[in-house]
Amino acid sequence: NGVAYRFLAERVGRDRQFPSGRISVSCRGLGGELDLLQGNYDNSAAARTAAQLLDDILEVNGVGVGWTVDFGLEDWLVPAGAWAHSGTAVSALQAVVTAGGGYLQPHETDRVLRVLPAYPTMPWDWAGVTPDYELPSSVITRESIEWTEKPRYNRVFVSGQNVGVLCQVTRTGSTGDVVAPQVVDPLIVTTAAGRQRGGAVLGDTGRQALVRLSLPILPATGIIPPGKFVRYVDGAEVRLGITRSVSVDVKLAGSRQTIGIETHVESV
Numbered sequence: 257n258g259v260a261y262r263f264l265a266e267r268v269g270r271d272r273q274f275p276s277g278r279i280s281v282s283c284r285g286l287g288g289e290l291d292l293l294q295g296n297y298d299n300s301a302a303a304r305t306a307a308q309l310l311d312d313i314l315e316v317n318g319v320g321v322g323w324t325v326d327f328g329l330e331d332w333l334v335p336a337g338a339w340a341h342s343g344t345a346v347s348a349l350q351a352v353v354t355a356g357g358g359y360l361q362p363h364e365t366d367r368v369l370r371v372l373p374a375y376p377t378m379p380w381d382w383a384g385v386t387p388d389y390e391l392p393s394s395v396i397t398r399e400s401i402e403w404t405e406k407p408r409y410n411r412v413f414v415s416g417q418n419v420g421v422l423c424q425v426t427r428t429g430s431t432g433d434v435v436a437p438q439v440v441d442p443l444i445v446t447t448a449a450g451r452q453r454g455g456a457v458l459g460d461t462g463r464q465a466l467v468r469l470s471l472p473i474l475p476a477t478g479i480i481p482p483g484k485f486v487r488y489v490d491g492a493e494v495r496l497g498i499t500r501s502v503s504v505d506v507k508l509a510g511s512r513q514t515i516g517i518e519t520h521v522e523s524v
Contacts, residue, residue, distance in 0.1 A: 257473040257511045262365045264288050287362035287369070290314075293321065293345035303336045306352055306443070310371070313348045321345075323367045329356045332446040338419050339442050355443035357456035361482060372483045373452065375459035375498075379520040380427070382496055385485050389477055391469065393490040397512070398470035403521070405463050409436035412457045420445040425454025436461075463521040467495055470514045479504060480515050488517065495519045 263283035270279050297313050304312065307327040314323045341348045346360075353360055353371050361370040377385050393399075411432035415422040417440055426432040436457050444450050467488060473479055480486065480499055488495045497519035505512045 257478075258475070259473060259478045260365050262286055285362050285364075286367055287346070287360075290321075290323070290345045290349070294343070295345065295348075296340070296342045297348045298337075298340035299334055300337050300340070303333055305331045305333050306356055306449070307331050309334060309339065309352050310349055310369075313345050313352075323369060326368055326370045328371050329353075329358045329373055329452060330448045332356070332448040334443060334445055335419060338416070338445055352443060355441045355453060356449050357452035357454070364479075364481075374456040376483075377485075378427075378455065378459055379462075382485075382520070385496065387487040387496060388484040389480055390487045390489065391471065391477075393488070395471050395474065396469050396488075397472075398468075398514075399490075400468045402466045402468075403463070404466070406461050407434065407436070409434050409458055409461045412436040412439060412454045414439045414441070414444050414450040414454045414457075416440075416444040417442040421447060421450055423447055423450030423454060425451055425458065427458055465495070465519045465521050466500075467497065467517040467519055468514055469517065470512055473504070473511045473513055479513055486515070486517050 263285060265281055265283050266288070267282040268279065271277065293316070295316075299309060299312070306329070307325065310325045310327065314321050314325070339352075341351050349360060349369065357375075358371050358373050361372055362368070363370065410427040410430035412425050412435065413422065414425060415438065420442070421444065423444065439453060439457060441453065444453060469488065480502055482499050482501060484499045486497060486499055495517070497517040499515050500518050501516035503514045505514075
């Protein structure tokens with residue numbers, strides 16, 4: 257439907273049965289090639305920012321592997337020797353990004369990794385958000401809603417491990433009387449890292465509804481990726497949330513997408 261994607265073909269099979277035959281292809285996105293890189297990663301030689309750590313992970317013997325990073329968090333400086341990781345390049349990248357309250361999103365066609373915050377705007381401020389997409393119920397072919405109740409934390413302590421800082425992150429305007437389990441991470445070495453990680457913890461709290469919507473891949477929307485704000489209008493009922501997942505079903509008769517939207521039923 258006009259949306260370009262590039263994939264790594266991993267398995268190909270053939271099935272023939274009179275009077276026809278078919279070929280099946282199993283693929284992953286380009287980011288799958290980073291699972292093939294294994295190594296020991298650290299910043300023992302010098303202090304590096306979090307963004308520089310990601311660049312270092314995407315090198316082999318000082319030579320880049322062809323990937324770049326679009327860093328969408330507030331960067332922070334990691335002192336020399338504060339961080340080490342052993343495993344795949346993807347696991348090392350995720351360790352750095354998760355420390356700052358973010359997640360990775362590979363580009364659809366290019367060797368680019370986007371680093372996005374879990375909550376670009378905190379849920380209790382969503383009333384002032386301008387949605388990236390507005391979906392009327394008339395274009396939705398299937399809707400499902402799953403309600404869940406999570407602890408209503410309004411304070412969390414986030415700290416480094418061997419070095420770093422201890423941050424008390426409290427929701428503005430709250431009494432801070434419901435404290436989440438402490439988070440300890442070797443990369444919490446500045447208040448910027450602690451604040452962002454704490455925000456990711458406090459955002460995922462309270463009464464939520466996961467709304468799954470199936471709809472065509474419309475020219476006006478394309479494929480709606482995770483991390484976008486969506487307003488869903490069903491008559492008098494309006495739900496605003498952030499997309500957390502998308503799956504696409506492609507057939508000769510047409511293509512459809514199903515998006516998962518995290519909504520917050522009430523302020524916590």
